[in-house]
Amino acid sequence: MKLPKKERQSRLKQKIFENPFVTDDDLAKQFNVSVQTIRLDRMELSIPELRERIKSVAEKTFEDEVRSLPIDEIIGEIIDIELDESAISIFDVKDEHVFQRNGIARGHHLFAQANSLAVAVIDDELALTASSQLQFYKPVQLGERVVAKAKVSSKDQRRTTVEVQSYVGQTLVFKGDFNMYRSTTQLKGDE
Amino acid sequence: MKLPKKERQSRLKQKIFENPFVTDDDLAKQFNVSVQTIRLDRMELSIPELRERIKSVAEKTFEDEVRSLPIDEIIGEIIDIELDESAISIFDVKDEHVFQRNGIARGHHLFAQANSLAVAVIDDELALTASSQLQFYKPVQLGERVVAKAKVSSKDQRRTTVEVQSYVGQTLVFKGDFNMYRSTTQLKGDE
DNA sequence: CTACTATTAGTACCTAGTGCTAGTAGCGGG
DNA sequence: CCCGCTACTAGCACTAGGTACTAATAGTAG
Structure with a gap:
């Protein structure tokens, strides 16, 4: 049932990339391992915690001054x-x-x-x-x-x-x- | 030194709009009032807490980003x-x-x-x-x-x-x- | 003096973690 | 058979940045 470590870690990385809003707890349930294991994985992969992830996403937008323009659907x-x-x-x-x-x-x-x-x-x-x-x-x-x-x-x-x-x-x-x-x-x- | 309530609240609103990443503690120091006062002000003005503010900013960006990317796969x-x-x-x-x-x-x-x-x-x-x-x-x-x-x-x-x-x-x-x-x-x- | 508002203080609790120690399960080598 | 190793799990103290609530105080108006 449980995936090997390497496999889990690469999937974990992918999951977090796709949805940075996911908590360790959610991930633990998804992969059927303990929260601690997820945390160890994040450490090894140097993935920051949920709040830091969200913050960095938010900072990216916020720093763009163009955000005030009605341009939320622009390529480039x-x-x-x-x-x-x-x-x-x-x-x-x-x-x-x-x-x-x-x-x-x-x-x-x-x-x-x-x-x-x-x-x-x-x-x-x-x-x-x-x-x-x-x-x-x-x-x-x-x-x-x-x-x-x-x-x-x-x-x-x-x-x-x-x-x-x-x-x-x-x-x-x-x-x-x-x-x-x-x-x-x-x-x-x-x- | 201390501003009247109305004045403080309108400045508070402005401050948070300008920089949603500011904590209640920071604001309390800036306005020279207690943290509790800042919290009462936020309640009255219906301004969510720091983490919620950051989250909503992040969600906005994130949705925009994933919108511009998946043009990649073979379309159709x-x-x-x-x-x-x-x-x-x-x-x-x-x-x-x-x-x-x-x-x-x-x-x-x-x-x-x-x-x-x-x-x-x-x-x-x-x-x-x-x-x-x-x-x-x-x-x-x-x-x-x-x-x-x-x-x-x-x-x-x-x-x-x-x-x-x-x-x-x-x-x-x-x-x-x-x-x-x-x-x-x-x-x-x-x- | 009383009522009321504004403010402050303090407590318990919450989430989503970090950092640390300790314990266990399984496996390979000698 | 035990030794050491990796992987995983468990628990505890602590953190930030809050919520929700109670209680106390200062100042002011009637």
Whole structure:
């Protein structure tokens, strides 16, 4: 019934990573061992206690000044924004964003960063992407930092056009033209 | 030296808003009153204790984080594939795919499903998206099942064009034309 | 003087731990 | 068969940052 130590510890690590809000007691019950064993495991794995874990998660958000902006659903970190004008975000390419076999960032992450930024820059209750044209100029590699710059290029009653250009260093790697619906009533289009 | 009650309470509120990580003890020293007074004030103002405050901040971040990450797995489930010909995948729209405020699926998930499918249908070691044109016809709602159908429409030495159409029931909700690079050598383009 | 508010003090209890000591169960080697 | 080792368990004292409650005191208004 009980797992070997190594197995338990690696699962423990995973569990806590997935849900840092879990107590030692919960874990002890899940793994069918004593609380003490869980604590020994945490020591060995250098995993801090529940409250410290929660605190560090909270500190991360809190330190981000951008948290006050209505940006709770953004891919990448917004570092500058002028509503209905322009915005800049950065996105660090990590393991989970790339193809395992060649370390190239998957396209939808670049799209997601650009599209989120296009949504964020629009100063309206609702912003949905109606259509877009994308160009992927150069593969982005693991570890690179993508800087996306959005500019509102035109605006009428219902629609706004946002141009997003993403760079790695000085190199243009991606460009997207987003045609966005605005306003409070949703008719067509997505996001 | 000591402030009147009302004044102290409004400053207390402000202090805690600015820095939710402050303890009652700290506050008591700052306002030069007893810890009990601070606690009575918090009760009257319905401000939760330190740990609860930290926890709620952490929960907010954590939910945002897990929301932006799971774009990684192969998006949608491939239910039929004929290499270099066509493919079909399904994608169920869940909580984590939609905007909280209106339950509409975020565009990059539809893009990700379509783009993954375009990559999958190509019978080559490497397939990267060079460019694409997207149309979002209708918002997709939480709980809906999106069926994406990919068709290879043209093919030459280096490039393949894949048309993907996504449906909810009989309704076309999304269309994407993907211009893909193939082969083992990577030159330009992403994914 | 009494009533009332604001404040302070102190106690028991809570959670989710740390840090420590001690004991046991199972296994391999000599 | 005992020795030593690892893994696990158990218990106790203590901690922070509280809750919930009772009681006492100071000041002020009627």
